[in-house]
Amino acid sequence: MSLDTSRFIAEHVDALKPSGIRRFFDLASTMDNVISLGVGEPDFVTPWNVIEASYHSLEQGYTAYTANAGLMELRELISDYLKTTYSVTYRPADQVIVTVGASQAIDIALRAVLNPGDEVIIVEPCFVAYASAVSLAGGVPVSVGTKAGNGFKLQPEELENALTSKTKAIILCNPNNPTGTMLNREELLPIAELVEKHDLLVLSDEIYAELSYEADYVSFSSLPNMQDRTILISGFSKSFAMTGWRLGYAAGPAELIQAMTKIHQYTIMCAPTMAQYGAVEALRSGSASVEHMRKSYRQRRNFVTSAFEEMGLETNRPGGAFYIFPSIKETGMSSEAFAEALLIEEKVAVVPGSVFGESGEGYIRCSYATSMKQLTEAMKRIKRFVEKHNA
Amino acid sequence: MDKKEIEILELLEKNGRMDVHMIARMVELSVDEVEAAIHKFEEMQIVHGYSTLIDWTEVRGHEGVTAMIDVKVTPIRGKGFDDVAERIYRFPEVKAVYLMSGAYDLSVSVEGKTMSQVARFVSEKLSTLDTVISTTTHFILKKYKHDGIIFGEDDNNDRRMPVSP
Numbered sequence: 001m002s003l004d005t006s007r008f009i010a011e012h013v014d015a016l017k018p019s020g021i022r023r024f025f026d027l028a029s030t031m032d033n034v035i036s037l038g039v040g041e042p043d044f045v046t047p048w049n050v051i052e053a054s055y056h057s058l059e060q061g062y063t064a065y066t067a068n069a070g071l072m073e074l075r076e077l078i079s080d081y082l083k084t085t086y087s088v089t090y091r092p093a094d095q096v097i098v099t100v101g102a103s104q105a106i107d108i109a110l111r112a113v114l115n116p117g118d119e120v121i122i123v124e125p126c127f128v129a130y131a132s133a134v135s136l137a138g139g140v141p142v143s144v145g146t147k148a149g150n151g152f153k154l155q156p157e158e159l160e161n162a163l164t165s166k167t168k169a170i171i172l173c174n175p176n177n178p179t180g181t182m183l184n185r186e187e188l189l190p191i192a193e194l195v196e197k198h199d200l201l202v203l204s205d206e207i208y209a210e211l212s213y214e215a216d217y218v219s220f221s222s223l224p225n226m227q228d229r230t231i232l233i234s235g236f237s238k239s240f241a242m243t244g245w246r247l248g249y250a251a252g253p254a255e256l257i258q259a260m261t262k263i264h265q266y267t268i269m270c271a272p273t274m275a276q277y278g279a280v281e282a283l284r285s286g287s288a289s290v291e292h293m294r295k296s297y298r299q300r301r302n303f304v305t306s307a308f309e310e311m312g313l314e315t316n317r318p319g320g321a322f323y324i325f326p327s328i329k330e331t332g333m334s335s336e337a338f339a340e341a342l343l344i345e346e347k348v349a350v351v352p353g354s355v356f357g358e359s360g361e362g363y364i365r366c367s368y369a370t371s372m373k374q375l376t377e378a379m380k381r382i383k384r385f386v387e388k389h390n391a
Numbered sequence: 392m393d394k395k396e397i398e399i400l401e402l403l404e405k406n407g408r409m410d411v412h413m414i415a416r417m418v419e420l421s422v423d424e425v426e427a428a429i430h431k432f433e434e435m436q437i438v439h440g441y442s443t444l445i446d447w448t449e450v451r452g453h454e455g456v457t458a459m460i461d462v463k464v465t466p467i468r469g470k471g472f473d474d475v476a477e478r479i480y481r482f483p484e485v486k487a488v489y490l491m492s493g494a495y496d497l498s499v500s501v502e503g504k505t506m507s508q509v510a511r512f513v514s515e516k517l518s519t520l521d522t523v524i525s526t527t528t529h530f531i532l533k534k535y536k537h538d539g540i541i542f543g544e545d546d547n548n549d550r551r552m553p554v555s556p
Contacts, residue, residue: 021554021555021556025552025553025554028553029553029554034553036551036553038553038554038555039552039553039554039555040555040556041551041555043549043551127556128556129556177556295398295401299398299402299417299418302416302417302418302419303413303417306416307416349553349554351554372417376413
């Protein structure tokens with residue numbers, strides 16, 4: 001008899017639901033010639049100058065640890081970048097930390113602030129990791145669903161209804177994965193008022209901020225009185241096409257960043273050194289390559305939005321990120337059934353909206369971070385699929 | 392020229408075969424507006440044509456050779472380099488002519504079927520022009536990248552996993 005090793009697993013880990021994306025990944029990866037709109041990362045390769053700078057750092061023998069909070073040079077560049085781009089000021093010495101992707105920044109931010117039982121508001125549909133990250137940090141995730149009728153924008157009254165005496169923080173992702181929704185200043189201000197009124201902290205996930213296509217991006221931290229209540233989280237993955245480098249950062253009040261650095265120092269030491277040197281180059285040189293990618297995403301967004309409208313699938317017009325979240329309610333299928341049938345019948349992989357929270361049911365997430373050639377073919381196939389199943 | 396017109400030009404520069412319907416969707420204009428813009432570009436000679444980038448080295452029997460020739464010339468009074476350049480660029484085997492700063496005056500790109508064909512052009516046509524002082528011919532051994540396109544790069548090099556958060 002082999003040992004039942006599962007009994008060693010901690011109960012709170014055992015209780016975590018595996019990500020719904022996983023199942024689709026397993027299914028899609030067994031099939032050939034699949035066009036995938038299921039990918040949550042850029043189709044561009046990291047800009048060459050960034051790759052080259054990282055090579056160079058390795059050649060020069062920069063292979064040791066860096067300071068726990070990251071290279072000072074990189075923190076200074078992040079601080080400059082946040083100042084020039086979003087008009088928010090952070091001291092490189094104690095208000096910025098370089099992390100292993102924005103994901104780790106979310107993790108250590110939650111662990112640094114949550115006491116057991118503290119509630120954290122999660123605005124759904126959202127990135128699949130938030131709720132689990134809250135649970136793992138001992139907190140209690142509380143979902144607030146947004147509605148397509150409001151363009152998936154968080155309504156202040158919906159937020160206020162979900163607040164209790166135990167609410168400690170809100171995780172806001174703007175622009176949003178999976179809906180592509182972007183909140184502008186006017187839409188953020190009433191949320192900021194509630195945050196102040198109820199003495200809350202905001203974990204502002206701004207990883208897609210560079211990919212906004214309409215209005216200028218407003219960082220939550222730049223709103224009146226919000227800098228002391230915001231941990232701004234971002235990184236290099238989406239804007240510089242550096243997902244595999246695993247490099248993100250957080251900026252916030254010194255006490256909080258120092259608390260996060262404590263966890264970081266004991267669990268990670270520091271973010272990978274060669275990735276940090278790549279990021280230094282990215283920030284020094286970056287805006288041209290970011291601009292090129294943003295333009296390309298915007299064109300693809302325009303294309304897919306009109307393609308879905310033409311198919312008769314109701315859809316929001318995404319303001320940022322590289323996702324579109326059309327409704328498939330017309331077909332009468334659940335989003336999971338739709339995604340599975342689409343994959344099997346037409347070999348197009350999309351992610352069922354239900355994976356991102358209950359309010360995502362009836363929608364699918366399509367990433368347009370894919371070549372125009374692939375997108376054109378994918379839209380053709382989805383159209384054929386929808387026509388067949390609507391009939 | 393407005394932002395969307397620039398965008399149309401950029402799209403066409405990358406792919407001259409891109410369908411107007413597609414362009415219209417990508418820049419959020421009507422098909423008529425895109426057609427009118429393209430017509431305008433042609434009229435204004437901003438768009439000079441829609442050629443195709445072919446890697447002839449992949450076509451057996453048509454590989455050909457290309458040479459870049461540095462040409463020093465005596466400019467003609469009152470006409471500068473333009474007349475000399477014209478006498479050179481009128482030859483059909485000449486694919487490009489640029490006036491350069493630096494050690495020589497004209498950079499001439501010539502294509503031929505064989506090296507000797509190009510050599511003949513240089514010795515018989517180019518060097519014999521009155522105004523040409525000297526020529527230096529460089530044959531291209533391999534084209535890695537041409538007009539922003541990397542030759543031989545795999546189109547299906549997406550290394551991402553099919554589904555990710």
